[in-house]
Amino acid sequence: MxxxxxxxxxxxxxxxxxxxxxxxxxxxxxxxxxxxxxxxxxxxxxxxxxxxxxxxxxxxxxxxxxxxxxxxxxxxxxxxxxxxxxxxxxxxxxxxxxxxxxxxxxxxxxxxxxxxxxxxxxxxxxxxxxxxxxxxxxxxxxxxxxxxxxxxxxxxxxxxxxxxxxxxxxxxxxxxxxxxxxxxxxxxxxxxxxxxxxxxxxxxxxxxxxxxxxxxxxNPPGSEPNHAAAMKWSFGQPVFAYERDDPNIVQRSAWVGHRYFAYDLIRNVKPRVVVELGTHMGLSFFSFCQAVVDCSTGTKCYAVDSWVGDSHTGGYEEAVYETVSRVAKAYYAPAAELLRGTFDEALSQFADQSVDVLHIDGYHTYEAAAHDFYTWLPKMADNGIVLFHDINVRIGNFGVYRLWEELRRQYPGLAFDQSHGLGVLFPKGCSELLQDMLLHEKELKMRYR
Structure with missing residues (x-):
């Protein structure tokens, strides 16, 4: 050749x-x-x-x-x-x-x-x-x-x-x-x-x-009639309202490769409470909320962010918060609630064992990500799920990958490689559905590539 x-x-x-x-x-x-x-x-x-x-x-x-x-x-x-x-x-x-x-x-x-x-x-x-x-x-x-x-x-x-x-x-x-x-x-x-x-x-x-x-x-010979049908997990085909409203929400997001998984996660798990630590323009948060609205799960979704930025993301203009607030109210009320402040300040607003899904996407040093995980871990409910973004980023002082490698030796979970990597951790036990996710990790990764 x-x-x-x-x-x-x-x-x-x-x-x-x-x-x-x-x-x-x-x-x-x-x-x-x-x-x-x-x-x-x-x-x-x-x-x-x-x-x-x-x-x-x-x-x-x-x-x-x-x-x-x-x-x-x-x-x-x-x-x-x-x-x-x-x-x-x-x-x-x-x-x-x-x-x-x-x-x-x-x-x-x-x-x-x-x-x-x-x-x-x-x-x-x-x-x-x-x-x-x-x-x-x-x-x-x-x-x-x-x-x-x-x-x-x-x-x-x-x-x-x-x-x-x-x-x-x-x-x-x-x-x-x-x-x-x-x-x-x-x-x-x-x-x-x-x-x-x-x-x-x-x-x-x-x-x-x-x-x-x-x-x-x-439907190859010897297989189930539909490969995905053998799973308890089901796949949706969402239309994201935020995408029509403001293209910048997609164009400025490093999370875009995970939004269909985020939607299906809510659709399948039907959590009571979702907390996101670090929201920026809101693509991940709104993807959770879209499933809540479409599937009537009754979930309450909280976005915690100062909306001022940090040394990794750069500073945010006030217009970023205004856009997120407007889109949340226009399409996802009353499921969506924005909590403007630090992650530590928001802790007191949640009872222990009350959070079903936690998404950590704040400051990306090892120390900051570890602090966020361990301070919020008591808030996680039985069979709770913790998501970590940027587990594949190994530049500068980014250290989420180190934390992810440590936690995967302690708890079950799975990972997606696209869009800088997303870790899905089960630190509070595995329900039957979560066990099914682990069993079919390969199929999930193929569907959400």
């Missing part, structure tokens, strides 16, 4: 259409030292067969699989994907749109957890911007991407043995990459990277391939 070589791979049945796509490809700026190759497969018997044929002919490390009707608009596209793969070695495949979860019917675009953007042009000449959830970081780790454009750095065989037509090859390959231990991601785009000139969809073989996909990936 040539590390500094990029190959564009396309199954071609319409030369005129492909020539237009090729013109866009040839207009892209080429990273210095890189070689470009084009592989066309004419009249392939299936997408998987065609892609396997071209993949085996090319020695390029980076391969760009795209439809003959996809036009890459961003001239810096190649520079950006080279940098992205270099900075994130766990990333095996990327696309421009995709989904964090796959519905039970196997159709990724019917999920409410879609990410990315693309221009779509139909036969009537109208061009539409499909703009899903925003990708806040370099990429959003997802379960599957759409096949209009798929870029890989690893050669995994396309499942020609399973899928004979032109549908579900993309979701299948996404699952194959995840199964092989690679991340699949939707890239961050300031404007759409490409335009998909869709034309008229040919649905020949669609339903047959959908059934094959479901049987092999969603």
């Amino acid at each position: 040539k590390a500094n070589k990029i190959c564009f791979i396309t199954c071609v049945s319409d030369l005129v259409q492909y020539q237009m796509a090729l013109n866009y490809m040839k207009a892209l700026q080429i990273p210095e030292g890189y070689e470009i190759e084009w592989q066309q497969v004419f009249h392939a018997e299936s997408m998987t067969a065609g892609y396997n044929q071209a993949m085996n002919r090319s020695d390029a490390r980076i391969k760009v699989y795209l439809h003959q009707d996809v036009y890459i608009l961003n001239p810096l596209f190649l520079h950006e994907i080279v940098s992205l793969f270099a900075e994130h070695p766990s990333l095996g495949m990327i696309g421009v749109v995709g989904s964090k979860s796959i519905p039970d019917n196997g159709i990724w675009w019917e999920s409410r957890h879609k990410y990315g953007m693309v221009y779509e042009s139909r036969v009537n000449g109208q061009t539409t911007l499909l703009n899903f959830n925003e990708v806040a970081e370099d990429y959003e780790s997802v379960q599957a991407i759409d096949g209009l454009l798929m870029v890989t750095t690893v050669d995994l065989p396309w499942r020609k043995d399973l899928l004979k037509g032109w549908h579900f090859y993309d979701v299948s390959q996404s699952f194959e990459f995840v199964k092989a231990g690679y991340e699949v991601g939707v890239i961050k785009q300031l404007s759409p990277v490409c335009l998909h000139h869709c034309g008229v969809s040919d649905l020949t073989g669609y339903e047959e391939n959908r059934r094959i996909f479901l049987k092999h990936y969603m």
Whole structure:
């Protein structure tokens, strides 16, 4: 494999259409030292067969699989994907749109957890911007991407043995990459990277391939009918009101990769009291509150923060507190209550053994995080859950990772790696539901990646 070589791979049945796509490809700026190759497969018997044929002919490390009707608009596209793969070695495949979860019917675009953007042009000449959830970081780790454009750095065989037509090859390959231990991601785009000139969809073989996909990936032989159904944990598909209100709540948050877990945590555990130590713009707090409102759990959620900032976060303008207060009242009253002050000052407002979920996200030194944990531990109820953010940050005087490593030797728990890491600790015993979470840690981590 040539590390500094990029190959564009396309199954071609319409030369005129492909020539237009090729013109866009040839207009892209080429990273210095890189070689470009084009592989066309004419009249392939299936997408998987065609892609396997071209993949085996090319020695390029980076391969760009795209439809003959996809036009890459961003001239810096190649520079950006080279940098992205270099900075994130766990990333095996990327696309421009995709989904964090796959519905039970196997159709990724019917999920409410879609990410990315693309221009779509139909036969009537109208061009539409499909703009899903925003990708806040370099990429959003997802379960599957759409096949209009798929870029890989690893050669995994396309499942020609399973899928004979032109549908579900993309979701299948996404699952194959995840199964092989690679991340699949939707890239961050300031404007759409490409335009998909869709034309008229040919649905020949669609339903047959959908059934094959479901049987092999969603319900493999010998497994439960639905892998997640074997768990007591259930997964929601929330729409977060705060996201529509103020995009800064998402864009300025380092917690964005955990909000679906936060929502489902409240949905499943149904705690009486949630306390958050360190709220900033409120993304984590409002994600808890969204579940309280949607699921009528009767939970009371308290956000404790001075809203002045510290040396890690920098100082906060008063507008930050005003925004959090306004959003809390507009969407989450009476579940949400803000307690402005220090964490120690708030202690006296909670009886011992009264807090079911505690989220610690304050000053991130080892000493500060340990102080917060041990002073609030008596407040935790039986089977209480403590969340620690930034357990993967190892720069400067950040020390939450040290505390997390110590506590994991004493108490059961699990951890999520994305968005700087989130530790989930069970220091007051494990209910049947919490034991089930530990048993299915791998599935939970895959669903919330």
